Amino acid sequence: MAVPGDPRVVTFTSRYAAGAMTEALLGLLRCPFCGTRLDVVGRDERFDWGVLGCQCCAYPVIAGIPVVVADNVTREAMHVMEAGDRARALTTVLGLDGPQAAAFNELVSGTPTYRDLLGVLGPDAEGTYFLHRFADPTFVMVEGVMRALGAAGGFGGGALLDLCGGTGHLTHLLSALAPSSLTVLADVYFWKLWLARRFVVPGVAAVCCDANQPLPFAPETFSATLLCDAYPYIWQRRMLASEMIRASTPDGAIVMPHLHSSLGENYAAGMSLTPAAYQGLFAAHGPRLLDDTALLDQAIDGGAIDLGATVTPEMLGDAPTLTLLASPRTGIFRRWPLPPLPPMRGELRVNPLYRVERRGAGSVLTLHFPTEEYDDEFGECRRYLPESLTIPGDASGAIDPAAAGVDVGALRRRKVLIDVPRGYL
Ligand SMILES: [Zn+2]
Structure with missing residues (x-):
């Protein structure tokens, strides 16, 4: 890491060619630890590779993805990259070594598919889950909710955030529903972001960051924030709630579908909380609760989604999951006929x-x-x-x-x- 006063931390004010990491994304980034802007210390022409610096740290850009994480793996990858070995810098942040790195390098020397690469990068139940993600019941429910939010004008005029978004299936949905907005995908696992950018949402603005730390984004940036099926796996839930509110525009929507309730039975429940506790954490942003069973029924039916059918924690009882939708814009909380599916893109x-x-x-x-x-x-x-x-x-x-x-x-x-x-x- 660079230290304060490090001569590598130089501010470049020149205009950057539209590269893999864009100036629009750079403008949203802030250091999670000191809160200052990230400036370009060095970069290649396309901005696939580079180093960003704040007033306390340096962060690498690897394969177009800023890695705003301060840990030993990131530091090692940055040193390897600065020594000129980009291939090894990439396998370092992908978490591959030895035979896995060799298998990966052999695959990418050809024309592998997303499915092929999942076999190396996510070869367990999570890989199976990702492969089928575009059509599982949670996706179907979230797709319904987000189409309704779009119909409600709930994407606003700012950027959109898919937080802890994995390999980008919901980012793909968001960018289809709001094609003129900057959609940002964030996750702590670099391999997921790399797959997302290469296959699922080619070239998407992706940021590697840890949701257990302050979010690396400027205040009042996102007019819609989606966090699906990940919140209970975060230990710092109180801090994350305030961070999501801080990074949201004052009237932005925060959408958290499929939250595991500690009062119900769940697969891999994580550190789940009660519905009332989730609602309490987002109290500053107008949180309301929705019944996932009703939302899935409506999404499968395909006619309309009733964002106005809000429920109390008592009404949810021991339902295994729920959806939290927070926004000071009370006009979105009503029934929205679903618009047609977005046009085909792939x-x-x-x-x-x-x-x-x-x-x-x-x-x-x-x-x-x-x-x-x-x-x-x-x-x-x-x-x-x-x-x-x-x-x-x-x-x-x-x-x-x-x-x-x-x-x-x-x-x-x-x-x-x-x-x-x-x-x-
Ligand atoms: Zn800093």
Whole structure:
């Protein structure tokens, strides 16, 4: 790390070419520890690689991702990068060494898919979860809530934040719903951000940071902040709540779907709290609670989402999860008819939960869960995914929507067909 007075900490005021790390993102960043702006100490032409400095630390930019974390791994990666070995700097922050690093380097020398790379970077239940993330019941519910928030004008005019956003599936959704906004993906795991930028939301503004520390963002930056299924895994929940409010515009929306309640049963519950405790932590920002069961029902039905059907902690009882929606803008808390799904941006593929078998002139799709655990946790997807169906033509690869011979809109709404980024499967 650089120290105060380090000659490397020089402020550059020149205009930067639109590179991998953008000036727009740089303008939002603040040091988590001293709160000052991050200036460019050095960078390559595209801004894929560089060093940022505040008044107390230096932070590397690796593969277009600022790593605003002060730990030994980041420090080592920065030294390796400054010594000129970018490949090793990358595998260092990806957490790979020895055979894993070799397997990774061999894969990326070809044209791997997101699925291929998950096999190296996230080869456990989390990898399975990520691969199928575009169509699991929590995603379906959040998609409904965010489409309703968009209909409510709830994205405002500022930047959007997908906090603890993993490999960016919900960032993909946000950037489709609000294409003119700057959408920022933040996570503590560099490998997830790297996969997000390479495949899921190519080139997205991504920041590696630890939600157990103050957030590395300027005050009043985000007009909508989404934090899904991660808050109970953060120890510093009180600080994170105040940080999310600080980084939000005064009338911004803070959306926390699928919060695990300590009064209910959950898989990997984390350090969950009661619904009343969650509400209390966001008291300064107009928090209201919604019933996840009702939200999922409405999202599957596809007609409207009632953001006005707020509930008390007592009404939630021992429900396993809930959604917290906080915003001083009380006008968003009503029923919103859902707008159409955003237009296709990637390629149309059969949901990878289906086995696809060519038969005659068609393809037979049969639902098949990757593991028993996946079935246990996400089996509710059977509510919208039929056990089996036949569609015309060869459905084993990308499908031409114009020549599919099926109601693409209806099958997209049911998640039988999904719009995935190229190179995902
Ligand atoms: Zn600092």
